[in-house]
Amino acid sequence: EDQVTQSPEALRLQEGESSSLNCSYTVSGLRGLFWYRQDPGKGPEFLFTLYSAGEEKEKERLKATLTKKESFLHITAPKPEDSATYLCAVQGSNDYKLSFGAGTTVTVRA
Amino acid sequence: DADVTQTPRNRITKTGKRIMLECSQTKGHDRMYWYRQDPGLGLRLIYYSFDVKDINKGEISDGYSVSRQAQAKFSLSLESAIPNQTALYFCATSDGGNYGYTFGSGTRLTVV
Numbered sequence: 001e002d003q004v005t006q007s008p009e010a011l012r013l014q015e016g017e018s019s020s021l022n023c024s025y026t027v028s029g030l031r032g033l034f035w036y037r038q039d040p041g042k043g044p045e046f047l048f049t050l051y052s053a054g055e056e057k058e059k060e061r062l063k064a065t066l067t068k069k070e071s072f073l074h075i076t077a078p079k080p081e082d083s084a085t086y087l088c089a090v091q092g093s094n095d096y097k098l099s100f101g102a103g104t105t106v107t108v109r110a
Numbered sequence: 111d112a113d114v115t116q117t118p119r120n121r122i123t124k125t126g127k128r129i130m131l132e133c134s135q136t137k138g139h140d141r142m143y144w145y146r147q148d149p150g151l152g153l154r155l156i157y158y159s160f161d162v163k164d165i166n167k168g169e170i171s172d173g174y175s176v177s178r179q180a181q182a183k184f185s186l187s188l189e190s191a192i193p194n195q196t197a198l199y200f201c202a203t204s205d206g207g208n209y210g211y212t213f214g215s216g217t218r219l220t221v222v
């Protein structure tokens with residue numbers, strides 16, 4: 001069974017204080033690792049898909065990287081508007097569903 | 111208009127009542143999913159459907175049923191609601207490609 005563990009559960013940052021979120025996974029044949037952002041009262045919003053170890057994707061202050069066992073979401077010089085819950089999910093070779101981690105809630109203080 | 115619309119947004123119901131949550135999408139995707147989200151547990155799959163004639167159970171389907179009325183519509187029913195079904199419910203769609211899922215805004219269900 002596919003498993004996804006995210007750490008830490010919560011992260012409080014000062015504006016401009018860079019940090020990283022971790023997503024550890026076990027999956028039978030990785031087809032894709034996905035990062036989503038979820039704001040309170042809303043559904044998750046797609047950020048990135050990573051397919052193979054060594055791959056990196058960037059969007060504004062966010063950068064996602066992938067190894068064979070984990071993915072990191074780096075937040076560089078965060079702003080208060082980056083406050084959200086960040087979800088990691090994997091899709092295995094069975095291809096019918098995404099398995100999600102519990103998320104990391106990031107709070108950025110001005 | 112949103113790509114994936116869920117109704118109602120919020121619902122309080124009593125134990126033992128039957129309740130239906132509705133989902134419609136304008137993405138033109140064949141694949142639709144129902145997830146529930148609980149604090150500390152993440153999103154867990156209830157049911158999924160790859161086309162109108164295809165319905166499959168997910169990891170936590172007990173106590174739930176679904177209906178795929180059309181390519182664009184996928185409803186979730188709680189036959190006899192119980193308090194531990196209190197959760198945030200999300201509908202999602204995908205084309206099976208590289209962009210994962212598109213989620214609705216969710217239905218917050220409280221069973222008292």
